[in-house]
Each structure stands twice: as C-alpha cells, then as structure tokens.
Amino acid sequence: MTIVAIDDADVAAARALRVAFARFWSEAKGDARDVYDVFVAATPTADGIATRQAADMPGWWCEPADAVAGRAILFVHGGGYGLGHAAAYRGFASQIAARAHAPVFALEYPLAPEATLGAALELAATTLARLAATFASVAVVGDSAGGGLALATVLEARRRGIPVAAVVAFSPWTDLSLGGDSARDCAVGDPLLDVGYLKASAAAYLGPAPATDPRASPLFDPDLALLPPTLIQVGSDEVLLDDSRRLAEYARAAGADATLEVWQGMHHVFQLNTRELASARRALDRASAFLATHLAD
Numbered sequence: 619m620t621i622v623a624i625d626d627a628d629v630a631a632a633r634a635l636r637v638a639f640a641r642f643w644s645e646a647k648g649d650a651r652d653v654y655d656v657f658v659a660a661t662p663t664a665d666g667i668a669t670r671q672a673a674d675m676p677g678w679w680c681e682p683a684d685a686v687a688g689r690a691i692l693f694v695h696g697g698g699y700g701l702g703h704a705a706a707y708r709g710f711a712s713q714i715a716a717r718a719h720a721p722v723f724a725l726e727y728p729l730a731p732e733a734t735l736g737a738a739l740e741l742a743a744t745t746l747a748r749l750a751a752t753f754a755s756v757a758v759v760g761d762s763a764g765g766g767l768a769l770a771t772v773l774e775a776r777r778r779g780i781p782v783a784a785v786v787a788f789s790p791w792t793d794l795s796l797g798g799d800s801a802r803d804c805a806v807g808d809p810l811l812d813v814g815y816l817k818a819s820a821a822a823y824l825g826p827a828p829a830t831d832p833r834a835s836p837l838f839d840p841d842l843a844l845l846p847p848t849l850i851q852v853g854s855d856e857v858l859l860d861d862s863r864r865l866a867e868y869a870r871a872a873g874a875d876a877t878l879e880v881w882q883g884m885h886h887v888f889q890l891n892t893r894e895l896a897s898a899r900r901a902l903d904r905a906s907a908f909l910a911t912h913l914a915d
Contacts, residue, residue: 619863619879619880620878621880621882622879622880622881622882622897622900624883624884624897628883628895628896628897629883631894631895632884632897634894636809639809639885640809651700651702651703654697654701654706655702655703655705655706658695658696658697658702658707658710659706659707660709661709661710661713661890662892663680663709664682664709664712664715664716666684666716667680667681667682667683667712667715667716668680668683669712671705675723675748676726676727676741677724677725677726677745678711678723678724678726679721679722679723679724680708680715680721680723681715681722682721685715685719686910686914688755689718689720689721689754689913690720690721690749690752690753691714691715691718691721691723691757691759692746692756692757692758692768693707693710693759693760694725694727694742694758694759694760694765694767694768694771695761695764696761696762696763696764696765696887697729697762697764698763698791699763702764704724704726708724710761710889710890713892714902714905717902717907718906718909718910719910720757720910720913722759723745723749725741725742725745727767728741730819731822734822734824734825734827735824735827735831735833735834738767739833742767742771743774743775743780746775746780747775747780755914756781757782757912758771758784758786759785759786759909760785760786760790761787761788761789761790761887762790762858762886762887763819763823765788765850766787766791766794766834766861768785768787769787769790769836769848769865770832770836772785772845772846773836773844776846777841782846783847783909783912783913784848784913785845785846785848786848786851786905786908787850787851787862788850788851788887788901789852789858789887790852790862791816792835792836792858792861792862792865793829793830793835793837793838793860793861794820794823794830794834795820795835796816798858798860798861799860800856800860800863801816801857801860807855808856808857808886809885810886810887811856811858836865837864837865837868842865842868842872842874843869843874844874845869845872846875847877847912848866848869848874848876848877849879849908850862850865850866850879851889851901851905853880853881853883853884853885853886854880854881854882854884855884855885856885857886862878863878863880866878877908879904881897881901883897888901889905
C-alpha cells in the first residue's frame with residue numbers, strides 16, 4: 619500500500635470542495651439522475667479530445683488526436699448502479715484518454731432498478747470482448763460502483779479467455795454488503811457517500827441475489843488471481859476505503875499484481891475534480907501512466 623500525501627495547495631481546496639458539495643446536494647432539485655449528471659459533468663473535457671456517440675455500441679468515444687494505434691480503454695461509470703450516464707462522464711473519460719494517449723469508450727449500461735444484477739455485467743463483458751477483437755491491447759477503468767463493475771467485468775472476461783492488459787479502479791465499491799470497518803468509521807465524515815443511500819442502491823441492483831454475489835461484489839470472487847495488473851486509488855476519508863484495502867489485499871494473496879494508493883485527505887472519486895485539486899491531476903497522471911505502460915506490454 620502506498621500512502622500519497624496531500625498536496626499543500628489542496629488542503630484549503632479540499633475543504634472548500636466539501637462546502638461546495640454540501641451546498642450542491644442540499645440545493646439540487648429535479649430528477650435524481652439529471653442532478654447526478656450535472657454533478658459529474660463538471661469535469662472539463664481535456665484539450666485535444668474529440669467526443670462522439672458510438673453508432674454500433676451503447677456509449678461515447680473520447681478520442682485523443684495523438685492516440686497510439688492498437689490501444690483502447692473501456693470506461694465504466696459510477697453512480698451506485700442507478701445513476702449516471704456515459705454522456706455526463708465524457709469530461710472525466712477525456713482526462714484519461716488525453717493522459718494515456720488512447721481512445722476511451724464510456725459505456726452506457728442499463729441502470730437499476732429497471733435492470734438488476736447480470737444485465738450491466740453481461741453488456742460490459744460483451745463490449746470488452748468487441749474492443750479486444752478490434753484493438754491489440756485493451757484496459758478497463760471504472761469509478762465507484764463502476765469500479766466494482768470494472769473489476770467484475772475483467773474477471774468475467776478473463777474466465778471467457780478475453781485478454782485484458784490492465785484495470786484501474788477509482789474508489790471501487792467491491793462489497794455491496796458494506797462489511798468494511800470504514801462503512802462505519804467514515805460514515806460521518808464522508809462528504810459524498812451516505813450509508814443509507816448505498817444500502818438502497820445495493821438492494822435495487824441486486825434484486826434477489828445476495829450482497830456477497832461476486833458478480834456484484836468482486837471482493838468475494840474466488841478467481842481474483844485472474845486479475846491483470848491492477849491499480850486502485852482511494853481517498854483516506856471515504857466510506858468505501860476498506861473496499862479498496864481488502865480487494866487489494868485479497869488479490870495479492872491470490873497471486874495477482876495489485877497496487878493500492880491511499881490519497882490523504884481526499885474524498886470519494888476525487889479524481890473528478892481536475893480543476894480544483896492538484897491531487898486529482900496527479901492521480902490521473904499516475905493512473906494513466908500505469909495504463910500506458912501495460913497497454914504497451
């Protein structure tokens with residue numbers, strides 16, 4: 619585990635963001651999905667990135683002008699499985715595309731409660747297989763619930779014999795039973811995630827399946843040794859901290875190459891805040907360098 623110290627410039631900025639988060643969510647009105655999309659769409663589109671809606675798959679491409687041929691990244695967004703759309707995540711996906719010098723495909727997967735466990739995973743695995751058939755080297759990235767889905771997708775893909783170069787997960791939700799100590803210890807201080815919301819989101823996504831079903835909670839997958847090189851980044855101040863800690867620990871114990879970075883003073887998926895936080899920019903630099911290295915192998 620690597621502890622990454624907070625950037626001096628981020629102490630005040632992170633404090634100001636927490637105030638801004640509280641104001642946004644207390645004043646937000648309208649459909650929950652629309653409000654969430656406004657929140658995540660605040661990440662700016664990186665320079666030199668063209669975005670377009672795909673004609674043959676559900677989602678959006680973010681394509682850098684200097685993309686290295688033969689490489690691609692599948693991006694799986696967060697939102698507790700019931701919120702979020704690929705279009706709203708184009709700014710965030712573009713930040714990865716620009717740094718990794720690879721096109722990023724942001725998947726539009728079916729949301730809960732309209733779709734329950736199995737639907738999003740199958741679409742993600744099928745999409746990954748299509749990308750792997752088109753590009754010589756493919757990696758997967760996800761945030762929050764999308765981080766958990768990214769890990770589950772990679773494991774399912776590897777079981778199907780689909781090659782995956784690497785996976786990066788930002789603050790992944792890996793245990794829908796909320797069994798980690800941080801679900802209690804950080805419940806008051808987490809500025810973005812509420813345990814009650816997570817429990818309701820898990821119930822909507824799981825349907826009749828148990829919370830420990832590895833398709834939803836990759837922490838309990840018996841095949842963690844199948845993970846490709848894995849990087850997990852998580853903030854020190856979030857409810858899902860132990861989801862990252864335990865996944866990395868279990869993966870390494872199974873023999874996988876898993877790296878965990880805990881970023882001091884950072885909130886859930888702080889990488890979204892590229893305008894405000896030097897730590898967000900540094901974290902994306904590190905994650906993208908990791909991706910580029912393994913996409914080149």
